[in-house]
Amino acid sequence: MPFISVVIPVYNVKNYLKRCVDSLLNQKYNDYEIILVDDGSTDGSGELCDLIAKKNLNIMAIHKKNGGLASARNYGLDYVKGKYVTFVDSDDWVTDDYFAFIDEHLRKYNSEIFKFGYQRVQNGELRSITIPYFKEGKYDRKRIESDILPGTVGPICLFDYSRSALMSACVCAYSVEFLNSNGIRFQSEREILSEDHLFNYKVLLRAKSAEISHKILYMYDFREGSLTKRYISNMVERKQNLLRAYKEELEKSNLFKKYEDVYYSQCVDGYYACITNECSQWGELEGEKDTERVANILNLPECCNAIKKCKKNNLKFKGRIIYWLMKNRQAKLICFLYKKVKIMECKE
Incomplete structure (x- = not known):
């Protein structure tokens, strides 16, 4: 039985897959397996998976109909034989000491x-380098609840993105027995947003032990081609599904009351993300239409309730402005200021 299993979802990444796999194969470490999950690729990635697996005994290639990232990861989890599992996206890669450091x-x-x-x-x-803002070291259940969960359930400081709880599944290793015994799997990103965040949310609400390291082991290939960020369709509905799932998980763990104010901060931050998604439209959807869509979000009863109940005593200057604009439902002003700031950032 290998010590570490690596699940790599693959979908139309023929030009990047070899780089990803080679970063794992070219390490002085042998106690691992790699599971390539072809999620219905149409560009030859599936055939490349088979070719790579044929040449390497510790690599398995499996194929499924397209179902998305969460579906592919879950499918791969059903095949893992290792004691621990990690996830690597097929267009990213890892550092030379990835296996050895995790193993140790x-x-x-x-x-x-x-x-x-x-x-x-x-x-x-x-x-940029991003590390978990928690202190390095081993955490028992008591310290997970006191030190890690407050910054996981919601932001430590609303609208302050300088510190990250790092909720990506790609920067974690998990006990397979722990995941299986607790029935923890990914929920489809087609139903919710931030499927990684919800997955880790479930993990940390149940875990009795955790370790935090500031070591850089993962290389994230960030590709973005224009001024406008990609518009996310049905974002409000999917975000609300996610926020409801967060609350359900907290209630299952009897921790909702303990983290209620930071949970509502998470809600406010989520609705603000939906607002910026609408503000990011440049072209036929901009103008009065985006103001109307932003106003619809600000008028949602769930948004109004979250604004009322969130943790706001530690807001920074920028956060106080955003909070005031949301609280007073200043849709037109929010759209105007957001676009002005983005234009200025792109000119720098």
Whole structure:
């Protein structure tokens, strides 16, 4: 039985897959398996998976109909044989000491979840480094609830994105026995937003042990081609599904009352993300239409309730402005200011 299983979802990434797999194969470590999950690729990626698996005994290629990232990861989880599992996206890669570092720490502490950092790469150039803002070290259940969960259930400081709880599944290693015994799987991103966040939410609400490291082990290939961010359709509905799922998980764990104010901060932050999604439209949807859509979000009873109940005593200056605009439902002003700021950022 391998110590570490790596699940790699594959969908139309023929030009990037070999780089990803080679970053794992070219390490001085042998106690692993790689599971390539072809999620109905149409560009030859599936055939490439088979070719790679044929040449490497510790690689398995499996195929399924297209179902999305969460579906592919879940499918791969059904095949893992390792004691621990990690997830690597097929257009990203890992550092040379990825396996050795994870192995050393998991064997030492036997944690149910191990978090580490990543570096963004854009157009071939190394960019920002992101690490979990929690202190490095081992956490028992008591410290998970006191130190980690408050910044996981919701932001420590609303609208402040300088510190990250790092909820991506790609920067964690998980005990397979723990995941299976608790029935933890990914929920489809086609139903909710932030499927990684909900997955880790479930993990941390149940985990009795965790370890945090600030070591950079993952390289995230960030590709973005224009001024406008990609518009997310049905975002409000999917975000509300996610927020409801968060609350259900908290209630199952009898922790809702304990983290109620930070949960509502998460809600406010979620609705603000929906607002910026609408503000990001440039072209035929801009103008009065985006103001109307933003106003619809601000008028949602769930949004109004979250604004009332969220944690707001530690807001920074920018946060106070955003909070005031949302509380007073200043849709037109929000759209105007958001676009002005984005235009200025793109000119810098």
